Structure formats: structure tokens, C-alpha cells
Amino acid sequence: MSQVLFQQLVPLLVKCKDCEERRGSVRVSIELQSLSNPVHRKDLVIRLTDDTDPFFLYNLVISEEDFQSLKLQQGLLVDFLSFPQKFIDLLQQCMQEHVKETPRFLLQLTSSAALLDNSPVFLNVVETNPFKHLIHLSLKLLPGNDVEIKKFLAGCLKCSKEEKLSLTKSLDDVTRQLHITQE
Amino acid sequence: MSQVLFQQLVPLLVKCKDCEERRGSVRVSIELQSLSNPVHRKDLVIRLTDDTDPFFLYNLVISEEDFQSLKLQQGLLVDFLSFPQKFIDLLQQCMQEHVKETPRFLLQLTSSAALLDNSPVFLNVVETNPFKHLIHLSLKLLPGNDVEIKKFLAGCLKCSKEEKLSLTKSLDDVTRQLHITQE
Numbered sequence: 001m002s003q004v005l006f007q008q009l010v011p012l013l014v015k016c017k018d019c020e021e022r023r024g025s026v027r028v029s030i031e032l033q034s035l036s037n038p039v040h041r042k043d044l045v046i047r048l049t050d051d052t053d054p055f056f057l058y059n060l061v062i063s064e065e066d067f068q069s070l071k072l073q074q075g076l077l078v079d080f081l082s083f084p085q086k087f088i089d090l091l092q093q094c095m096q097e098h099v100k101e102t103p104r105f106l107l108q109l110t111s112s113a114a115l116l117d118n119s120p121v122f123l124n125v126v127e128t129n130p131f132k133h134l135i136h137l138s139l140k141l142l143p144g145n146d147v148e149i150k151k152f153l154a155g156c157l158k159c160s161k162e163e164k165l166s167l168t169k170s171l172d173d174v175t176r177q178l179h180i181t182q183e
Numbered sequence: 184m185s186q187v188l189f190q191q192l193v194p195l196l197v198k199c200k201d202c203e204e205r206r207g208s209v210r211v212s213i214e215l216q217s218l219s220n221p222v223h224r225k226d227l228v229i230r231l232t233d234d235t236d237p238f239f240l241y242n243l244v245i246s247e248e249d250f251q252s253l254k255l256q257q258g259l260l261v262d263f264l265s266f267p268q269k270f271i272d273l274l275q276q277c278m279q280e281h282v283k284e285t286p287r288f289l290l291q292l293t294s295s296a297a298l299l300d301n302s303p304v305f306l307n308v309v310e311t312n313p314f315k316h317l318i319h320l321s322l323k324l325l326p327g328n329d330v331e332i333k334k335f336l337a338g339c340l341k342c343s344k345e346e347k348l349s350l351t352k353s354l355d356d357v358t359r360q361l362h363i364t365q366e
Contacts, residue, residue, distance in 0.1 A: 054337035146329035153336035154237035160343040167350040171357060178361045 002045075006030040006088045009051070011098040012107040016115050026050055026109065028091060028123075030084055044084060048109070048123065048141060049152070057144030057152055058121055074137065090125045090136055104128060105136075118143050185228075189213040189271045192234070194281040195290035195306075199298050209233055209292065211274060211306075213267055227267060231292070231306065231324060232335070240327030240335055241304055257320065273308045273319055287311060288319075301326050 007029045014024045029047040034040075043063050050056035062070065067080045078086050090105070097103035106126050113119035120142050127134040144152065190212045197207045212230040217223075226246050233239035245253065250263045261269050273288070280286035289309050296302035303325050310317040327335065 054340055055333070146333050150238070150329050150333045150336060153333060153340055157237055157336055157340050157343060160340060160347060164343060164347050164350060167347060167354060171350060171354045174354060174357045174361055178357055178364060181361060181364045 001034045003032045003034075004029065005032060005084050006091065008091075008095075010091055010095055010107055012094070012109050014109050014115070016109075016111040016121075017113050017117075019114065024109075026056075030088065032084065042080075044080070046087075046123075046139060046141065047152075048121075053116075054153055054156075055149055056116060057149050058141035059144055059148065060139055060141045076137075087137065094125060102128075116143070184217045186215045186217075187212065188215060188267050189274065191274075191278075193274055193278055193290060195277070195292050197292050197298070199292075199294040199304075200296050202297065207292075209239075213271065215267065225263075227263070229270075229306075229322060229324065230335075231304075236299075237336055237339075238332055239299060240332050241324035242327055242331065243322055243324045270320065277308060285311075299326070 007027065009025050010028045011023065011025045013021060015021050027049045029045075029049070031045045031047070033043045033045055035043065041063065043061050044067070046060040046062070048056070048058040064080050067083065070076065071078075076083070091107065093105045094103070094107040097105040104127060106128065108124040108126055109121055110124065111117070111119055111121045115121070120140050122138055122140055124138045125136040127136055190210065192208050193211045194206065194208045196204060198204050210232045212228075212232070214228045214230070216226045216228055218226065224246060226244050227250070229243040229245070231239070231241040245263075247263050250266065253259065254261075259266070274290065276288045277286070277290040280288045287310060289311065291307040291309055292304055293307065294300070294302055294304040298304070303323050305321055305323055307321045308319040310319055
């Protein structure tokens with residue numbers, strides 16, 4: 001079972017090898033997956049996708065144990081279950097600041113290689129104050145392999161087909177109403 | 184460059200290991216692909232997919248040279264460029280006969296393993312006369328690997344999104360007309 005906590009197109013700054021720093025946007029999804037097999041556990045899944053590039057997929061799965069090392073490593077003060085909302089707050093801060101000329105909060109996507117080069121990327125929430133760049137959070141995401149991309153695309157296709165079906169029904173309804181009204 | 188010669192849902196009989204013979208249908212696509220690199224050549228691509236199962240994909244790519252062995256092996260009397268239309272004629276004959284109680288022409292999909300088990304399948308056009316089963320054509324198709332399925336799904340998603348966009352536009356148009364008419 002999976003609970004979608006956040007799924008939005010988020011503007012960010014892309015920095016990767018052999019490409020100029022550029023503004024872009026990615027769809028950030030945050031899901032809480034409940035697994036009951038073999039033991040009852042929850043995983044936090046963070047996924048980056050690009051609506052214009054079907055093969056762009058980066059994932060990070062954080063279990064409760066993983067979170068303990070992330071917490072230690074980045075000096076976080078929240079627990080596993082409060083973390084998603086704090087992360088969402090940071091993302092929303094970045095989205096609000098994005099329209100400003102000198103945004104205080106900025107989301108960065110950085111890679112030491114070219115994007116889609118099968119290398120990990122870092123998603124950083126950076127605050128810029130007059131003194132320095134403060135990294136509030138830095139998450140390492142791994143590129144999806146062919147099997148993961150295949151499954152992700154099958155899911156997108158299912159949604160798209162359902163939306164098409166619903167649009168077709170609405171169009172039929174409205175067309176019928178129009179004909180009745182015109183008679 | 185690719186030219187779609189045929190793309191339809193075709194009823195057939197499925198015979199595979201550990202499953203009872205059953206009636207089903209697959210989408211059969213026949214495309215002529217023109218490649219100009221490294222040399223100018225044409226490939227005939229035959230593809231089986233299942234609208235209800237995104238991971239069902241079987242392919243056969245026949246180059247002009249491949250066709251010569253297929254021709255010899257199956258005793259065909261047509262050349263490479265006339266072959267696709269003859270194959271389409273056979274498929275249409277199967278589609279017409281399908282509604283009959285005892286169809287004379289039947290399309291069969293057979294596999295010595297379970298379907299989607301990473302094993303090849305055979306697509307056979309079989310004529311049943313009072314004397315025997317006559318195999319008009321038997322094509323061996325290979326299951327798509329993850330990369331091929333990924334590319335196929337990306338293509339489907341692109342089409343589905345375009346259709347959604349066009350439906351949304353039509354719905355907007357008709358809704359606007361309805362409002363004008365109702366005023």
C-alpha cells in the first residue's frame with residue numbers, strides 16, 4: 001500500500017558535468033509505502049521524474065533504519081514520521097522563493113556526471129544568506145534501471161488511459177447535452 | 184522512418200505450456216522501417232502486444248536477407264516487398280473467419296513455455312480443411328527485453344498524452360458551445 005504525500009512539478013537549478021548551470025523543473029513525488037511482508041515496516045520513497053522525458057527516473061528509498069544514518073549524517077532533529085512533512089515544507093519554500101529574483105531557498109539537482117548517465121544525483125535544499133550557502137538537506141538518488149523505468153512507465157500509461165476514458169465520457173456527455181439544447 | 188502497414192486487435196487461439204488452450208486477442212503491428220545508415224535497407228517489423236498487459240511484447244525483425252531464408256524454409260512464392268500484404272490478407276482472413284463456429288482460417292499463438300516466460304512464441308496461420316491442418320505461415324517472435332519494453336511503453340505514453348490533449352481541447356470547445364447555446 002502506498003500513500004502519496006506530495007507530487008508536484010518543482011523548479012530547480014540543474015548542475016551537471018559538461019552542461020551549463022540551468023534552470024529546469026522535475027516532478028518530485030514523495031510516497032510512504034507500507035509493507036507487511038516479511039515484517040511490518042514503512043519505507044519513504046522519493047522519486048524524481050521529468051514529464052517531458054519518459055526515461056528520466058531517480059529514486060531514493062529510505063527505511064526507518066536508513067533514516068537513522070541520514071539523521072546522524074545530516075544532523076537532523078526530526079524523527080522518521082515527521083521527516084516527510086519537513087521535507088515538503090522545504091520544497092514548498094523553494095517553490096515560493098523561485099519566482100523572486102534572488103531566491104533565499106533554492107532546490108539544486110547536481111551530478112558529477114552528465115544526467116541520465118547512470119550516475120547518482122544529489123537533490124539539495126540550499127539556503128543562501130549574506131554569509132554563506134547553507135545546505136538544509138542533501139539526498140542522494142539513484143538512477144532507475146530498465147526494470148524500474150518499465151514499471152514506472154506502465155503505471156503512467158495506466159493513469160493516462162484512465163484519464164482518456166474519463167475525458168471521452170465527459171466529451172460524450174457534453175456533446176449529448178449540446179445536441180439536446182440545440183434541438 | 185517507419186511506415187505502419189497494419190495495426191489491429193486480432194483474435195487468436197493461445198496454446199502454451201501449463202495453460203489450457205484459450206481464445207484471446209493480441210494487437211498485431213506490421214511496420215516497414217527504412218534505414219539509411221550504414222547502408223540503405225528496409226526491415227519488416229512484426230510486433231505483438233496486449234492492450235491489457237503493458238509488459239507483453241514480442242518482436243520479429245525481418246531484413247531482406249532474413250526473408251530469403253524464411254522464403255526457402257517455408258516455401259513462399261512471394262518476394263520481400265509483396266510479403267507484408269500477403270501476410271495482412273491472411274490475418275484479415277483469420278479475423279473474418281473468427282466469428283464462424285468452425286473457422287477455416289485460424290491464427291494461433293503457441294509457446295513451449297508459459298507466456299511472458301522469456302521464451303520465443305510462434306504465430307501460425309493455420310487453415311483447417313477436411314483432410315488436415317495446413318500451416319500457411321509460421322513466424323517465430325522473440326520476447327522484448329526490458330529496454331525494448333521501456334521504449335515501447337514510452338511511445339504508448341506519448342500517444343496517450345497527445346490523445347488526452349486533443350480530447351481536452353474538444354471537451355473545452357464543446358463545453359464553450361454548450362454555454363453559448365444555453366445563454
